Amino acid sequence: MDEKLKNLLRAVKTTAVAAGHAAGRAAEATGRKAGEVVEQTKLSLRIIDLEGAINDHYREIGRLVYASKDETVIETSTIEEQIRMIDEKREEIDQIRSKIDSLKRTRKCPNPDCGKRCNKDDRFCASCGAVLE
């Protein structure tokens, strides 16, 4: 093998090993943070799943209402069951958002027209200016 090429490969290998060690140290230093990010991602994905399921319930309600045009009796109990399942999933989403708040050290703005996430230490909502108690 050409001597220049050998030296180049040796340099690349040394750099790669050093980079590997540095990456290992960085992962150790941010280990807890990385775990939190994974947890937040899992929780966010669960919210996406629940929102998808809620949309399926809305679709089913629409189908039931549409089907009622050919029937004399609307199956309100079936529609109510769909509404109940939507409410359950919305409640679970609220609980998950609270968990994400404690992981990210944020909280929900108390203004019902706003509801933006603010930093836990903020005194006012950055979006609407509401006082955060």
Ligand SMILES: [Zn+2]
């Ligand atoms: Zn607000």
